Amino acid sequence: MITIKDAKFLAKELILGTDIKSRATETVRATYAAFVSGDDKAEKVLVTLWETCATDKPTLAVIRSIFNRVTKKMHKELEIDRRAMVVKDGKLVEAQQRGTKGEGGGEGEGGEDNGKSFDTTKKRDENAILVLHELLSAERDVEIRNALSLAIDALACKL
Numbered sequence: 001m002i003t004i005k006d007a008k009f010l011a012k013e014l015i016l017g018t019d020i021k022s023r024a025t026e027t028v029r030a031t032y033a034a035f036v037s038g039d040d041k042a043e044k045v046l047v048t049l050w051e052t053c054a055t056d057k058p059t060l061a062v063i064r065s066i067f068n069r070v071t072k073k074m075h076k077e078l079e080i081d082r083r084a085m086v087v088k089d090g091k092l093v094e095a096q097q098r099g100t101k102g103e104g105g106g107e108g109e110g111g112e113d114n115g116k117s118f119d120t121t122k123k124r125d126e127n128a129i130l131v132l133h134e135l136l137s138a139e140r141d142v143e144i145r146n147a148l149s150l151a152i153d154a155l156a157c158k159l
Contacts, residue, residue, distance in 0.1 A: 007135040011147040018150070021062065024049075028070045032085070035092065036078065043092050050087035068095070129156060 002010070028046065035042035046067075053063035064086065071085040086095045129152055136148040 001134070002131070004135075004138070007139065007148075008141075008144055011144050011151065014151045014154075015147050018154070021066070024063070025066050025070060028066050029074070032071055032074060036074065036080070046092055047087050047090055051090070054087075 028049070031042045031045050031049075035046065050063055050067065053059045067086060068084040072083070074080070075082050075084075083094045083097065085092050087093070132148050132152045136145060136152065139145050139148060
């Protein structure tokens, strides 16, 4: 079991991580809007962001999720008939439909997955939620309780 000091540190890191993810989402949104408007440089920025994140599998999953959410939403708002965008071979392209057999396997860069990593991640998230619930019940500081609650909600949404 971790200490209250460790829990406070973890909560601060989660808050920082959430802030960074929000900034990344806004950056992708603004840059993709520029791309859709015809800014050729915007594609290079998005590709660089994706490829830099692709060096780490969990981070690739986060950036893929951000691209998916942002581009689908923008396509809907702008009435553009396209699927979510991903980066493949250094280019911004439409994601493959799930269940289709194509070069990208429906996943952009990142390759096939046999389901084991998903099961491991899901179990890790479930365990993290249990630990966060224990910390929440022991914590008296309102700000930390709020941060722990947000972390629990965020993890629960992933499951």
